[in-house]
Amino acid sequence: MTPLLPLALCAALGLACYAPATLAAAPKPATLAIVHAKVVTMDKSLHVHDDGTIIIDGGNIVAIGPAGLEKAYAAAQTIDAGGNIAMPGMINTHNHIAMMAFRGLGEYRSDDRLRKFFFPLESRMLSRHLINVASRQAAMELAVNGVTTVADMYYHEDEVAKAVRDVGIRGVLGETVMNFPVVDAPEPYGGFQYAIDFVKQFKGDPLITPAFAPHAPYSVSPQMLAKVQQAAEQYDVPVLMHVAEPPDEWERVKTKFPEAAHFDNELDYLDSTGILSPRLLAAHVLRADARDIALFKARDVGIAHNPKANTKGHGGLSPALEMMHAGLGVGLGTDGPLSGNQMDIVSVMGYAKRVANIRHPETTTYKPPELVAMATIGGARALKMDDRIGSLEVGKAADVILLDTHSLNMQPLYDVYAAIVYQANARDIYTTIVNGRVVARDGKVLTVDLDKQRQAWDQVTHEVAEFARTLNY
Amino acid sequence: MTPLLPLALCAALGLACYAPATLAAAPKPATLAIVHAKVVTMDKSLHVHDDGTIIIDGGNIVAIGPAGLEKAYAAAQTIDAGGNIAMPGMINTHNHIAMMAFRGLGEYRSDDRLRKFFFPLESRMLSRHLINVASRQAAMELAVNGVTTVADMYYHEDEVAKAVRDVGIRGVLGETVMNFPVVDAPEPYGGFQYAIDFVKQFKGDPLITPAFAPHAPYSVSPQMLAKVQQAAEQYDVPVLMHVAEPPDEWERVKTKFPEAAHFDNELDYLDSTGILSPRLLAAHVLRADARDIALFKARDVGIAHNPKANTKGHGGLSPALEMMHAGLGVGLGTDGPLSGNQMDIVSVMGYAKRVANIRHPETTTYKPPELVAMATIGGARALKMDDRIGSLEVGKAADVILLDTHSLNMQPLYDVYAAIVYQANARDIYTTIVNGRVVARDGKVLTVDLDKQRQAWDQVTHEVAEFARTLNY
Numbered sequence: 001m002t003p004l005l006p007l008a009l010c011a012a013l014g015l016a017c018y019a020p021a022t023l024a025a026a027p028k029p030a031t032l033a034i035v036h037a038k039v040v041t042m043d044k045s046l047h048v049h050d051d052g053t054i055i056i057d058g059g060n061i062v063a064i065g066p067a068g069l070e071k072a073y074a075a076a077q078t079i080d081a082g083g084n085i086a087m088p089g090m091i092n093t094h095n096h097i098a099m100m101a102f103r104g105l106g107e108y109r110s111d112d113r114l115r116k117f118f119f120p121l122e123s124r125m126l127s128r129h130l131i132n133v134a135s136r137q138a139a140m141e142l143a144v145n146g147v148t149t150v151a152d153m154y155y156h157e158d159e160v161a162k163a164v165r166d167v168g169i170r171g172v173l174g175e176t177v178m179n180f181p182v183v184d185a186p187e188p189y190g191g192f193q194y195a196i197d198f199v200k201q202f203k204g205d206p207l208i209t210p211a212f213a214p215h216a217p218y219s220v221s222p223q224m225l226a227k228v229q230q231a232a233e234q235y236d237v238p239v240l241m242h243v244a245e246p247p248d249e250w251e252r253v254k255t256k257f258p259e260a261a262h263f264d265n266e267l268d269y270l271d272s273t274g275i276l277s278p279r280l281l282a283a284h285v286l287r288a289d290a291r292d293i294a295l296f297k298a299r300d301v302g303i304a305h306n307p308k309a310n311t312k313g314h315g316g317l318s319p320a321l322e323m324m325h326a327g328l329g330v331g332l333g334t335d336g337p338l339s340g341n342q343m344d345i346v347s348v349m350g351y352a353k354r355v356a357n358i359r360h361p362e363t364t365t366y367k368p369p370e371l372v373a374m375a376t377i378g379g380a381r382a383l384k385m386d387d388r389i390g391s392l393e394v395g396k397a398a399d400v401i402l403l404d405t406h407s408l409n410m411q412p413l414y415d416v417y418a419a420i421v422y423q424a425n426a427r428d429i430y431t432t433i434v435n436g437r438v439v440a441r442d443g444k445v446l447t448v449d450l451d452k453q454r455q456a457w458d459q460v461t462h463e464v465a466e467f468a469r470t471l472n473y
Numbered sequence: 474m475t476p477l478l479p480l481a482l483c484a485a486l487g488l489a490c491y492a493p494a495t496l497a498a499a500p501k502p503a504t505l506a507i508v509h510a511k512v513v514t515m516d517k518s519l520h521v522h523d524d525g526t527i528i529i530d531g532g533n534i535v536a537i538g539p540a541g542l543e544k545a546y547a548a549a550q551t552i553d554a555g556g557n558i559a560m561p562g563m564i565n566t567h568n569h570i571a572m573m574a575f576r577g578l579g580e581y582r583s584d585d586r587l588r589k590f591f592f593p594l595e596s597r598m599l600s601r602h603l604i605n606v607a608s609r610q611a612a613m614e615l616a617v618n619g620v621t622t623v624a625d626m627y628y629h630e631d632e633v634a635k636a637v638r639d640v641g642i643r644g645v646l647g648e649t650v651m652n653f654p655v656v657d658a659p660e661p662y663g664g665f666q667y668a669i670d671f672v673k674q675f676k677g678d679p680l681i682t683p684a685f686a687p688h689a690p691y692s693v694s695p696q697m698l699a700k701v702q703q704a705a706e707q708y709d710v711p712v713l714m715h716v717a718e719p720p721d722e723w724e725r726v727k728t729k730f731p732e733a734a735h736f737d738n739e740l741d742y743l744d745s746t747g748i749l750s751p752r753l754l755a756a757h758v759l760r761a762d763a764r765d766i767a768l769f770k771a772r773d774v775g776i777a778h779n780p781k782a783n784t785k786g787h788g789g790l791s792p793a794l795e796m797m798h799a800g801l802g803v804g805l806g807t808d809g810p811l812s813g814n815q816m817d818i819v820s821v822m823g824y825a826k827r828v829a830n831i832r833h834p835e836t837t838t839y840k841p842p843e844l845v846a847m848a849t850i851g852g853a854r855a856l857k858m859d860d861r862i863g864s865l866e867v868g869k870a871a872d873v874i875l876l877d878t879h880s881l882n883m884q885p886l887y888d889v890y891a892a893i894v895y896q897a898n899a900r901d902i903y904t905t906i907v908n909g910r911v912v913a914r915d916g917k918v919l920t921v922d923l924d925k926q927r928q929a930w931d932q933v934t935h936e937v938a939e940f941a942r943t944l945n946y
Contacts, residue, residue, distance in 0.1 A: 313830075351824075413577070423577060
């Protein structure tokens, strides 16, 4: 029993088509249908469709609903999720992905690893080429691990941007502005002009959001912070900055910039420069009292919480829980590959809970959905991108990951949020879709020439190993 | 050019055989050769063979050395590791694996999760059948994640033993002895007789080491601790006990057992019962001052360090670093699936480092090889099984895992220990060999009827979910 005209063709011809025997609407066009998924939407009502369907057209989600919804669409491609979880792609809100080339170095040192080892390593080894190759490698790892958006602060951020775009994930990428010469800016604060050029080059890119990255309060003058803020407003882009990280940060600020000493505390000083604004994503924030949190809230500053890196490197526990309770946009990050080592956000959710329990009684800290929210919509809110990403809702970008619920570690699955937070392994993520495009599947990136990348990567890491040996890594 | 007699046959016939054209020693028999592995031995000198070979015959390692070593052996099976890591199987020194049936439940509760939720759940749901099915499921997960030995404390430990043996990993399995009626012992301390019967049943098993598990100092009288210790000596088996876990443990001990009040501190009291001995594996030990550590050392007590579970559940940080520095045998554990949630030891290594950095400056805490040692030979020392497991050495048991170094997260690989601790994901382990037998490969257990297990598991977890719903999980 073949219909007289295939319905899709009929629709394509712009005809009002009748299905044989019944009167049916023409199937609507779609590029991708995901069927039979446990859809964890992370929308405001935390709706979960147990046997759900997601319809994607181009870069956007056009419909979400129960099984059968796909029948109203003529999707070019269909993925049967077989009961596995579909959830929003995860957001890694703080990174320095090009440092992937150096991951694992210096882990034995008992002296000042940053200044005595990495600064010499960076000043000798960093190049446009290394940054491009290492960023591509890191973006591949992020994609495979279900991270669909990464916020990054580094040098030659245009190379980072090209690599991230090649892999096909989203980047909020900040070019570093700081008070001493660095690899891409021989003059102090040379990164400011570099950043302006970078912003102009990538503004409007569908995947890349260029940004300014004033390094930290102790390495950027109040005058430059004000200039950065003005430029960010002029070009309408975000600002990424480390805030309240080293224990002596405020002392260092006052020593370097005497005008800061007129203020009672660091946040009031920063606020006087204008840098505390909804554009700002403040990374770390290891110290913030109730007054600081109220000021962050009043200025609508976003927070990147990096508990694994913070405990590894600085012995600090951030008041992220208090900031989340205060209603700030708080996302999760790993920090760079030297500090966070692993790039996935899956393992950071449970970690955030466990270290919060060191500061607070267990029963008062995060509930599982709050941790999944930090990994998704919380990160989007921190980046002020929650109109576009962070939850699966009609009209939002199709950034979707599929997570295998049949692995041994995902069994039993009594509660989907608890399983994601406490049982999932980054490798349970088997498909990563960004802007409607499948960028990784079964641990493999589908978007780049893997052989070419492997050759470039082997050469870069060989050179790094040779030089690191002279520094006694 | 066929030789007149195949060399293996020739050797089997006991003949002195000459290879054609050259005079060669007869190849020695072996059951398994692992070739082209980066062999991380964890022996005393921390030797690593970059392109190494491991020869296994039956349950034992008979040779380890550089590439080419395999030529002297006629191995029935050869695994080409393709440059991946071969290392000792990991040891999970503290667990309650049958609680796998309850994993993920009660993660939202803001009241006393243990007493108000789990005790009712256990008292209603626990049965021989559930314990068997859930233990098999957990042992499968352990095997897939590269855990080749697990120490466990629970009820109906004979069912746990059968399940662990079916899967083919090692178990040091303690039957619980405590002062109130439990599922397998209607009389207080009924577990003591159960334990004696269990020990008799499994003593001498090649994979199972039966043990006594007095639950904790606050739930076992000094008289019973002394009886347990006597019986452990009589049957020459280990003792597993929770020690220094709840913050009010010592107060509880003194309230329950007035004779304890004659002692200044808990360890002196415990020592008076005889329970502090080389047989004891003390789990948790969240509090131990220098004097306590010296007493543990004098009695050669082993320690199970469970940093993920301890921070999640109790807000405590153990002095594991100090105990390791004092020369105690310290291994890593996850605790049961309700507290640890994940069963792998890979993720515990980096976790132990990060939380140690909360207590101590980063530069003074564990170096990467010390963390790999805790996961392997340290656990073996804690269990007093280091003559048999925990390192890859000739004469020791062939408990070997292969870890993929080609995954994105294992790149770059500048230092093998740092990569294992900070970059590896449990899923990088792709082959698990216990006692010379391949028990898991590529995420699949090879030793059990998977369909039958899935059916039993689905039924058990369905019943648990039904009942848990009545407890408002």
